[in-house]
Amino acid sequence: MTDPKGPAGPIRSEMSSDADMLEIIQMFVDEMPERVAALEDAWRVHDTEALTRVAHQLKGASPGYGYSSVGDAAAILERSLKSADQDLSSVQAQFDHLIDLCSRVVV
Amino acid sequence: MPHTKEQQKPILLLIDDSPSIHRLLAFKLKNEGLEFLAAFDSTEGVELAQSHQPSLILLDLNMPVVDGFQTMRALKECSQTISIPVIVLSGTTSPEDKVRAFELGAMDFVCKPFDIHELRARINSAIRISRLMKMLEMRAQVDGLTGLWNRAYFNERLASELAEASRNNKHLALVLCDLDHFKKLNDTFGHPAGDAVLQGFAEVLTTELRAYDIPCRYGGEEFVIILPDTDRDEARQVAERIRAALEAKGWPKFPDIHATASFGLTTAGLAGKDDPASWIQAADQMLYQAKHAGRNRVEVFSGPPSDGKAHLALAS
Ligand SMILES: [Mg+2]
Numbered sequence: 001m002t003d004p005k006g007p008a009g010p011i012r013s014e015m016s017s018d019a020d021m022l023e024i025i026q027m028f029v030d031e032m033p034e035r036v037a038a039l040e041d042a043w044r045v046h047d048t049e050a051l052t053r054v055a056h057q058l059k060g061a062s063p064g065y066g067y068s069s070v071g072d073a074a075a076i077l078e079r080s081l082k083s084a085d086q087d088l089s090s091v092q093a094q095f096d097h098l099i100d101l102c103s104r105v106v107v
Numbered sequence: 108m109p110h111t112k113e114q115q116k117p118i119l120l121l122i123d124d125s126p127s128i129h130r131l132l133a134f135k136l137k138n139e140g141l142e143f144l145a146a147f148d149s150t151e152g153v154e155l156a157q158s159h160q161p162s163l164i165l166l167d168l169n170m171p172v173v174d175g176f177q178t179m180r181a182l183k184e185c186s187q188t189i190s191i192p193v194i195v196l197s198g199t200t201s202p203e204d205k206v207r208a209f210e211l212g213a214m215d216f217v218c219k220p221f222d223i224h225e226l227r228a229r230i231n232s233a234i235r236i237s238r239l240m241k242m243l244e245m246r247a248q249v250d251g252l253t254g255l256w257n258r259a260y261f262n263e264r265l266a267s268e269l270a271e272a273s274r275n276n277k278h279l280a281l282v283l284c285d286l287d288h289f290k291k292l293n294d295t296f297g298h299p300a301g302d303a304v305l306q307g308f309a310e311v312l313t314t315e316l317r318a319y320d321i322p323c324r325y326g327g328e329e330f331v332i333i334l335p336d337t338d339r340d341e342a343r344q345v346a347e348r349i350r351a352a353l354e355a356k357g358w359p360k361f362p363d364i365h366a367t368a369s370f371g372l373t374t375a376g377l378a379g380k381d382d383p384a385s386w387i388q389a390a391d392q393m394l395y396q397a398k399h400a401g402r403n404r405v406e407v408f409s410g411p412p413s414d415g416k417a418h419l420a421l422a423s
Pocket of ligand 1: 123124125167168169170
């Protein structure tokens with residue numbers, strides 16, 4: 001497991017030993033910059049709905065590709081957003097943490 | 108014809124807005140012998156469900172524009188998709204959402220992220236249950252001895268075919284048939300011979316009829332055939348073909364049997380009425396005439412002109 005406070009090393013898929021699966025894991029990883037950009041754009045314009053949508057999808061899909069820490073962080077952000085109303089500053093830490101994890105994902 | 112379709116690959120329709128989920132499931136379930144259909148939104152999903160009749164639908168709740176609940180409602184409101192089992196696949200884990208999904212007609216609910224082994228087991232279980240349900244439904248509509256549709260099915264089907272014909276201004280024909288001297292045949296050769304003749308006649312019907320015709324056992328030694336999109340002359344030819352085929356049929360186990368049947372044909376209801384009962388009365392009257400005219404023949408109701416459509420009233 002990756003320690004969020006630890007050095008920002010790469011996060012590898014827990015399923016990378018499945019050679020057949022590498023291709024779709026690679027696609028999932030290749031799409032990460034897009035998701036990070038979507039999260040950051042939504043954050044910039046305070047679009048809680050868009051933030052929730054991306055977090056929700058990450059929560060649902062990441063564990064299946066072997067990135068359970070990303071899934072957990074996304075679930076925490078999604079949940080925090082529900083009680084955050086319009087004040088995004090209260091979820092800054094959860095947001096940063098998810099962005100950090102997403103940026104470090106590799107096959 | 109009410110014969111069970113040969114086993115084909117079950118089709119699994121996944122309705123989910125996330126391409127990652129599509130790829131993951133296609134990969135994880137690739138050895139399950141399923142054919143995959145992918146829809147990325149509700150509209151596409153409902154359309155594919157209608158056109159491809161999947162064995163099972165996996166439905167995401169959380170989708171932009173039209174969500175899973177609305178999709179579910181659309182699927183359950185449509186007669187073509189109402190009986191397709193749906194497993195809701197969702198990242199929403201609240202009990203309220205689960206209850207609501209079940210109330211709308213979901214067969215099962217699986218939370219995302221899902222354990223693939225559990226999902227696989229639930230998919231297979233849902234497909235198994237829906238096969239059994241279909242089989243039960245089929246059994247309730249099929250005559251055990253002949254394998255033809257039974258009377259309950261016929262009643263329903265005649266009503267819907269009449270409505271369809273009148274809606275689309277199409278022809279429709281109804282043929283009532285009765286095996287000749289069946290009681291005597293039973294008394295002379297025994298009940299096994301009687302059953303063999305009933306089954307043999309069903310075989311003749313299955314062989315001589317077209318794929319879209321609807322042969323039913325009406326009861327006892329009476330049969331009834333719905334011929335959609337068929338005018339009077341065509342119907343007469345079909346009935347005549349059946350009559351001749353039965354007359355020519357040999358009975359290897361009972362070489363002394365010579366089975367024939369009488370046929371009453373109509374392309375309109377009695378007295379110009381368009382309800383199922385009037386149609387059956389008209390066919391029955393013709394059958395009665397065929398019997399009285401010496402049996403082993405086809406009598407045709409001369410109600411409407413031969414080019415008359417199903418809903419036309421009786422000509423003078
Ligand atoms: Mg979704």
